[in-house]
Amino acid sequence: MSANEFYSLHVNGKTMPVQDSWVGESLLYVLRERLGLPGTKGACEQGECGSCTVLMNGNAVCACLVMAATAVNSEIVTVEGITSESTLTDVQQSFVEEGAVQCGFCTPGLIVAVHHLLEKNPQPSEFEVKEAISGNICRCTGYGRVFAAVEATIRSRNEVK
Amino acid sequence: MTVIVAKELTTALTALREHADARLIQGGTDLMVEINFNHVKPTTMISLRDIDSLRTIRRDQPGMLSIGSGVPYSIIEEEPVLSDIPALSQAARTVGSPQIRAAGSLGGNLGTCSPAGDTLPVMFALDAMIHLNTLDSSRVVSIHDFMTGVKRSVRQHDEIITSIDFPIVKGWQGYSKVGVRNAMVISVASTCLVADHENATVRIALGSVGPTIIRCREAEAWLKANHDLSAGASISLDIAGEFGKRAAAESSPIDDHRSTAAYRRHAISVLASRLLRKAYQ
Ligand SMILES: Cc1cc2nc3c(=O)[nH]c(=O)nc-3n(C[C@H](O)[C@H](O)[C@H](O)COP(=O)(O)OP(=O)(O)OC[C@H]3O[C@@H](n4cnc5c(N)ncnc54)[C@H](O)[C@@H]3O)c2cc1C
Ligand code: FES
Numbered sequence: 001m002s003a004n005e006f007y008s009l010h011v012n013g014k015t016m017p018v019q020d021s022w023v024g025e026s027l028l029y030v031l032r033e034r035l036g037l038p039g040t041k042g043a044c045e046q047g048e049c050g051s052c053t054v055l056m057n058g059n060a061v062c063a064c065l066v067m068a069a070t071a072v073n074s075e076i077v078t079v080e081g082i083t084s085e086s087t088l089t090d091v092q093q094s095f096v097e098e099g100a101v102q103c104g105f106c107t108p109g110l111i112v113a114v115h116h117l118l119e120k121n122p123q124p125s126e127f128e129v130k131e132a133i134s135g136n137i138c139r140c141t142g143y144g145r146v147f148a149a150v151e152a153t154i155r156s157r158n159e160v161k
Numbered sequence: 162m163t164v165i166v167a168k169e170l171t172t173a174l175t176a177l178r179e180h181a182d183a184r185l186i187q188g189g190t191d192l193m194v195e196i197n198f199n200h201v202k203p204t205t206m207i208s209l210r211d212i213d214s215l216r217t218i219r220r221d222q223p224g225m226l227s228i229g230s231g232v233p234y235s236i237i238e239e240e241p242v243l244s245d246i247p248a249l250s251q252a253a254r255t256v257g258s259p260q261i262r263a264a265g266s267l268g269g270n271l272g273t274c275s276p277a278g279d280t281l282p283v284m285f286a287l288d289a290m291i292h293l294n295t296l297d298s299s300r301v302v303s304i305h306d307f308m309t310g311v312k313r314s315v316r317q318h319d320e321i322i323t324s325i326d327f328p329i330v331k332g333w334q335g336y337s338k339v340g341v342r343n344a345m346v347i348s349v350a351s352t353c354l355v356a357d358h359e360n361a362t363v364r365i366a367l368g369s370v371g372p373t374i375i376r377c378r379e380a381e382a383w384l385k386a387n388h389d390l391s392a393g394a395s396i397s398l399d400i401a402g403e404f405g406k407r408a409a410a411e412s413s414p415i416d417d418h419r420s421t422a423a424y425r426r427h428a429i430s431v432l433a434s435r436l437l438r439k440a441y442q
C-alpha cells in the first residue's frame with residue numbers, strides 16, 4: 001500500500017473505503033476527517049488524554065496512536081457504534097442523569113472506556129473503575145460525577161437481572 | 162509513504178531487507194507520537210500488528226518463558242506471566258494507561274530502548290535473552306549486550322526482535338517505580354529485584370538512573386558475601402539500608418526536566434532496601 005492509495009477499514013460493522021488520504025494518518029484523523037465519524041475526539045495526539053478511545057478487536061485503545069492503514073484487518077468500534085439503537089445506552093443515560101457531562105469533550109472516550117470495562121467486568125470495584133478510566137482525562141468534572149454514573153449503571157443493570 | 166501490513170514474519174523480513182528506510186511498527190505507542198508530531202517522517206512502514214507468531218507466549222524449554230515481541234502489556238499483566246515472571250507483570254501494569262497497555266509491547270520497549278523503559282530493568286535483573294531474526298539468519302543476544310546506550314542497541318536494520326526468553330526463578334521478585342503520580346507516568350527512578358532462593362543470590366537492576374539500565378553487581382556481591390540469601394533467611398533494616406546505599410552508589414543519574422540526580426539516587430536507595438526487605442519478609 002502506498003501514498004494516497006485506497007484502502008478500507010471495518011468500522012462499526014461496516015466496510016468503509018478511505019479515499020484521498022495520506023497513508024501515515026492516524027485512525028483518529030481518518031475517522032473524523034475521512035469517514036465522517038466525529039464522535040471520537042482528539043486533543044493531545046500522544047496517548048495521554050484518552051479522548052480518542054475506540055475499540056479495536058475488542059480492546060480499548062487510543063485511535064491517535066494507531067496508524068489507520070495498519071488497521072485494515074481489525075474491527076473498529078467508535079462511540080457512534082457502541083449501540084445500534086437510536087436511543088442512548090444505559091451508560092450514556094447515567095452520564096446525563098448524574099451530571100458526568102460538563103463540557104463533554106472527554107465524554108465519548110469515557111463512554112467507550114466504561115462500556116469496555118463493564119463488558120469485561122460487570123461488577124468492578126471502585127479501584128477497578130478508577131484504573132479502567134485512568135487513561136481518560138477530564139478537566140471539568142473532577143471524576144466524582146463520572147464514578148457516580150458508573151455506579152448508577154451497575155445498580156440499574158443489577159436491578160434488571 | 163508506503164505501509165506494508167505483514168501477516169507473516171517472512172513478509173515483514175523481506176520488506177525490511179528491501180527497504181533500507183523502513184520502520185517497523187507494532188503497537189505504535191512510541192512511533193505514532195513521533196509521526197503525529199512530525200519528528201520522524203518514515204517513507205516505508207512495516208506493520209507487525211497482524212503477525213500472530215509474534216503474539217505468543219511459550220514454555221518450550223523447562224525453566225524458561227518465551228514471550229513474543231508483539232504480546233501487549235495487557236496480556237503480560239495476566240497469567241501465565243503473572244505467576245512465572247511476576248516482576249514483569251508488575252512492570253507491565255505500571256506502563257501508561259489501560260489504552261497504552263492494550264497496544265504497547267516488549268518489542269517496542271526494546272526497539273525504543275529508553276533507560277526509562279519499564280520492562281528493561283526486569284530483563285536486566287533476570288538476564289533475559291533477546292531473539293533477533295533476519296530473512297536468512299537468527300541470533301540470540303543477552304539483554305546486557307543488547308542495550309548499548311540511550312535509545313541505542315545492537316539491533317541491525319534488517320533484524321526483527323521476535324521473542325524474549327525469561328528464566329523462571331524460584332524465589333521472590335518485584336518491580337517498583339517512582340513517578341509523579343500513579344497512572345500514565347514515565348519513571349523518575351525504578352528498580353527490579355529478584356531473590357533467587359535456590360542459588361541464594363539477589364539480583365538488582367535500575368532504570369532511569371543512567372544511559373542504560375544498571376545492574377548493581379557490587380551491591381549484589383557484597384550482599385551475597387555477607388548474608389544468607391536462601392529461602393527463609395531474614396534481612397535486618399540495617400542490612401537493607403546498607404544494600405540500598407550501595408545500589409544507589411552504582412547508579413549514575415542526571416538532573417533533567419523530570420527530576421534531579423540527588424533525588425533519583427535517594428529514590429533508588431529507598432526502593433532497593435524496601436524491595437530487599439519484602440523479598441525476605
Ligand atoms: C501515553 C504514553 C504513556 C507511556 N508510558 C510508558 C511507561 O509508563 N513505561 C514505558 O516503558 N513506556 C511507556 N510508554 C512508551 C511505550 O508505550 C512503550 O515503549 C511500548 O513498549 C512501545 O511498544 P509499541 O509496540 O507500542 O512500540 P512501537 O511504537 O510500535 O515501536 C517502538 C519502536 O520499536 C521498534 N519496534 C517495535 N517492534 C519491534 C520489533 N519486533 N523488532 C524491532 N523493532 C521493533 C519500532 O520500529 C519503533 O522504533 C508510553 C507511551 C505513551 C504514548
Ligand atoms: S488524542 Fe489520543 S489520547 Fe489524546
Ligand code: FES
Pocket residue numbers: 100101102103104105106107137138139140141
Ligand atoms: S466534561 Fe469537560 S473534560 Fe470532561
